[in-house]
Amino acid sequence: MTELILSLDLCDRRQAASIAESCAPYIDAVKVGYPLVLSAGLGIVQDLAGLGLPLIADFKVADIPNTNRLICDAVFSAGFDAVIAHGFVGPDAVRTCVEVAHDRGGAVYVVAEMSHPGAVEFFHGGVAERIATLAVNCRADGIIAPATRPDRIGRLREIVGRRTIYSPGVGTQGGDIDTVAGLVDGVIVGRSIYEAEDPAAEAKLLSRIRR
Ligand code: XMP
Numbered sequence: 001m002t003e004l005i006l007s008l009d010l011c012d013r014r015q016a017a018s019i020a021e022s023c024a025p026y027i028d029a030v031k032v033g034y035p036l037v038l039s040a041g042l043g044i045v046q047d048l049a050g051l052g053l054p055l056i057a058d059f060k061v062a063d064i065p066n067t068n069r070l071i072c073d074a075v076f077s078a079g080f081d082a083v084i085a086h087g088f089v090g091p092d093a094v095r096t097c098v099e100v101a102h103d104r105g106g107a108v109y110v111v112a113e114m115s116h117p118g119a120v121e122f123f124h125g126g127v128a129e130r131i132a133t134l135a136v137n138c139r140a141d142g143i144i145a146p147a148t149r150p151d152r153i154g155r156l157r158e159i160v161g162r163r164t165i166y167s168p169g170v171g172t173q174g175g176d177i178d179t180v181a182g183l184v185d186g187v188i189v190g191r192s193i194y195e196a197e198d199p200a201a202e203a204k205l206l207s208r209i210r211r
Helices: 013-026 034-040 044-049 065-078 091-103 117-123 127-137 150-160 177-181 199-210
Strands: 003-007 029-033 055-061 082-086 107-111 142-144 164-168 186-189
Touching (some): 003 164, 003 199, 013 034, 013 044, 013 199, 029 044, 034 044, 065 082, 065 091, 082 091, 091 107, 091 127, 107 164, 117 127, 127 150, 177 186, 186 199
Parallel strands (some): 055 082, 142 164
C-alpha cells in the first residue's frame, strides 16, 4: 500500500487542526513543518495527537551533531513520531539524528534530492546518490525523493532498496500522483489538499493510491 501523507503547511492553528481532522479518514500520516510550528507553536502537536496518526516533523535538520541531538530530543519530546533531516551535513550529524530517533522509537527520513526546479543545481551530478548511500549506511529509516522527477526516484530506489521512500512534489509542484505512487512508499501532498475547496473530498480522491 502506498501511504498518503498530508503536509499541513498552514499558519493558523485552528484551521490546521480542523483540516487535519476532516482528512484523517483518508490519510496515513501528517507532516508538520516550520510554517505551522512557528505560527501556532509546538502545542499543535497535542492538537493533532488525537487523530491517532503518525506525526512527521519536517524540520530538515542540518546542523552539527550536538545541535542535531538537541533538536531531535525536542522533536520527540514534543510527541512527533519521525523527523526529516538533511544528509549533506555528513554521517556523524545524520547518525546522531538516527540514534536519538531510534532511542525514542521514532524514525528519520533523509532528504536525498529535493523536488523544486533549483534542486538540480546541487543535488544532481552524483550528490543525491551519495546522500542516499549515506542514509543507508547511517541506518536511517528512509529517504525523501522528488515526485517531480520519477526517473530519479527509480535511481535512488536502486540504492536504498526496501527502505522507505516518501515523495513530495505532486499536484501543485507538477508531479503526477498515479505515476509516483507505484514507485514510493508514501506520497506527501500539501496545497492540492489544504487549498482545495473541500480538503476532505480531495484527500478522499487522492486516497485511491492507498489501494
Ligand atoms: P506541496 O504544497 O507542494 O507541499 O504539496 C510539499 C511539502 O513537502 C515539502 N517538500 C519537501 N520536503 N524534500 C523535503 O524534505 C523535498 O524535496 C521537498 N519538496 C517539498 C514542502 O516544504 C511542503 O511542506
